[in-house]
Amino acid sequence: MTAGTLVAWRKEPGDAVRRGDIIAEVESDKADVEVEIFMNGVLEKILVEPGEKVPVGTPLATIRLDPGEVEPAPAPAASAAMPAAVPPPMPRAHAGAPAEGRAPISPAARQLAAELHVDLATVTGTGPDGRIQRRDVLAAAEAQRAVAAPTPEAAPRDKQTRMRQAIAAAMMRSAREIPHFHLASTIDMGAATAWLAEENARRKIADRLLSGVLLIKATALALREVPELNASWIDERVMLHESVHTGIAISLPGGGLVAPALHDADRQSLGDLMTNLRDLVMRARAGSLRSSEMSDPTMTITSLGEEGAEAVYGLIYPPQVALAGFGRLHARPMSIGGQVVSRPVVVATLAADHRVADGHRGSRFLAAVEHLLQTPEKL
């Protein structure tokens, strides 16, 4: 009953009122109620006229108390003194509505994927309506390991097919999901090869450098200038990486490929890079790479060596967003200062993810690589 309408007065101003008298009738949504008086006195002034609707608690009239009558206790101000009832804490429901278009994922699968560093985008669900379940995440993690490091003890043929499947899965996903664009530019390697020959002459054979380390160091340093290429695409968002771990594509005897990471390639000296590269290649071929080296290259370099093609246009390894490729070192006629001369060159290519970068930024990267290779002594 939040409001009431005054129906009629039983007393007039000036009438005496005694305890227990009914002085008025009020109508509420539920019933008519008689207003009783609890003290003796005289009705002074009527404040609410018949027919008027007023909220509960509105004074209806003023009464002059007889001498000696006690003032009635005022009604409590709302429920000031009443302790507010603390509602029992409701467990916070985990909203987590899956973004539409993405395959439904069981909570346990999501949790396992987080633990095993599996990018859910790389997982295909086998549950009802394509729901991803734990077994799918386990399979993806297994495949991810297979792509990275075939376990030596596995039977070669079996290992081979499993590896091929894993590479196929990764490449299929790369082709299907990553909007590639490719750029190429021919880099004059004259300064670099001259400096290298001179440098190696001074170094004992065990310390000699291969041209590949120059390319790796140049690439790593160039990534500092175009950082969005040194990133991963996870859960529909680009995640930039502070450190530069360049993955080196290493072909394995009898086919197969791994791309373990050279950690902080941008900060290593050429000598260290050379030593680490040799170690990486030997362990990759022996199948004893550490899992940490497997799962965290931030960008990958592929080089086909002296026997390879002039240029390589590769596919990016998800979840990375870029791949640098270097063709074989070969001589090419170039016009320098108006004269045509023969120069040692390498065709550098960039495959990049159009969700993250565009041609303009890609070109800046290749230009940086080329520029850095003109001053090999600074690498």
Added chain:
Amino acid sequence: MNNDEIREVVLRLLSQVAPEADMAVIKPDVRLRDQIDIDSMDALNFLISIDAELHVEIAEADYPKLTTLDNIVAYLAGKLTVDG
């Protein structure tokens, strides 16, 4: 060390960098890189192992002379007799 011993060492070291290759079928006078799958890294590791075992310092400039089994053995034989 006579030529046969040098050849035997060369083949052993070669098999370390190319374990899957079958040394028995290597033709001595054909470019090694056309017979087995080795890249510049493997080649470098091979030369480093030769230096470690035979203490023969091979200059980068001599790389082009070392393309087949025969000319590798000949080159080393020449080096070894000179350095004794």
Added chain:
Amino acid sequence: MTTMTYREALRSAMRDALERDPRVFLMGEDVGLYGGAFAVSHGLIEEFGPERVRDTPLSESTFVGAGIGAALNGMRPIVEVMTVNFSMLAMDQVLNNAATLRYMSGGQFHVPLVVRMATGGGRQLGAQHSHSLEGWYAHIPGIRVLAPATVADARGMLLAALEQLDPVFIFEHATLYPMEGDIDEQAGAADIDHAAVRRAGKDVTLVTYGGSLGKTLEAAATLAEEGIEAEVIDLRTLRPLDMATVLESVARTHHAVIIDEAWRTGSLAAEVSAQIMERAFNELDWPVQRVCAAEVPAPYAKHMEDATLPQAAQIVRAVQEMFA
């Protein structure tokens, strides 16, 4: 250890209590001369006399209310309501008096009352004699609800109930009375705060109680032949629910099926499922499944009644679907 039936185990507990504690007495329809509708109290009136084994008129509200009054006044009554189907007539006394007097009086009174009743269907007794309403009682704060599923629990949980200072309602599935099982005759009060893992397993957690335990174990055996290891949890206490045991199991298996003979909507199975969702959400690799009774009054014809009740085959199918 000896072998005895579920009803004999209940009788042995009541006999020990009547012997040991003068405050204990049994009251209910036909518990005396008739020996109990399910022959549980057979022979007790001859041993303890009509004062302590009292046949009552068919006045469920008043003899349950009288049980409450006697408990308020220092006795330790055991009231047998023949079946849960008749207990609806006493629900006002249960809800508004037994469960509420301690709280409503600000802690001035205890109501140490034990009420036993048969429950469940599966014996072609038709719609009015086949209810499973444990969930209605387990909804009420202020009382305990127990569902002994084994012969040992039938004795142990009744003795434990008699030690409680608050009302305890014990539901005995009618098909269990003739069931034989091993029991330590001298065993005292059993734990009534925890569920029990009746079968360990790593692939799925099957949660059930009372009369459905047998079918659930049967389903687990079938699943084992297909290489699926099911863990079977017998809740034993329906209020308070021992969710810790359930959640720990689900954290390992990531799959849960709850088997409950009550109707699905608003069932105890719904409560267990909700708590698993709320407290082990990240462990779930599959939505929690429930196998409950079809939402119809129990039909008389056998094939029809079988179609309404949860069966082992349904449990197996629910699990197979998860691992298809």
Added chain:
Amino acid sequence: MSARTARDATPPVEREHALALLEAMLRIRRFEEKCAELYQAGKIRGFLHLYIGEEAVAVGAMQAIATDDAVVSTYREHGHALVRGVPAERLMAELFGKANGCSRGRGGSMHFFDAERRFYGGYAIVGGGLPIAVGLALADKMRGDARVTACFFGEGAAAEGEFHEALNLAVLWRLPVLFLCENNLYAMGTALERSESETSIAEKAESYRLTAESIDGMDVLAVEAATRRAVEAVRSGNGPYFLEFRTYRFRGHSMADPELYRQKAEVEEWKQRDPIAAFETRLRAAGVLDDGDMARVEHAVASFVDAAVAAAEAGPWEPVEDLLTYLTSETP
């Protein structure tokens, strides 16, 4: 009407006892009037069922009930609790919902409890208390305690199954229950003759082979005499006894009752037999009461009620953190 009506005119009463009865009734009357005022002022909330008009039943009956006997009441319980001796401060505090209330603020007007005084509470479900009373008496009988359980209820309960089950079981097992029916003619808005085929509650009781009397509930002395007879019979082990007190409530069923179901004239007619005014007149006529006595009683009762209100105002709210306490014996 085969049920025996009151056998003889009530005996003369000596002065001290008469004044005690008068003050007891006035205490109820003024307490209830203050409740109406505090309800209108918003201090008391929820449901409030006042006992104004029926004071003679509680006061008269309670004279015969020993302190060690048990009392079971209904939601119209203020009078029963007051006369039983539950401190008015604790009752008013309970009506305010305060923690120093007789049920710690948990019960409210319909659920007063006092374990020490064996006051087993008000019951809001009509007839809900009768089985409890049967159980209390069953325990006494089984232990051989010569105690009585007095069970108050309204004539409305006669329509509930529990009334018939309880009377039958009490007689069947010869239990020491004193059934005290306050027949105020109306079950909320339904007059007795509109709900019962047999309107004589006492005759209903007799059908269970129960000794029953129908007494004028407006005459405190008649109520007292009948209750003494009944308690003596029950305590001697003859089984239960049934008293129907014909009485009337001058106020609505509860505070929001527009009283459309009864005529104003009928209320006024019963008010002429106000149990307190009638008793006052009688005592004055018998020369045992004068204006001085009345003034002293009124003053004593006024301070009695004001003390109760002061205690309620001063009482603390129960901390919300205690919400779960007293739910079971394990949550102390």
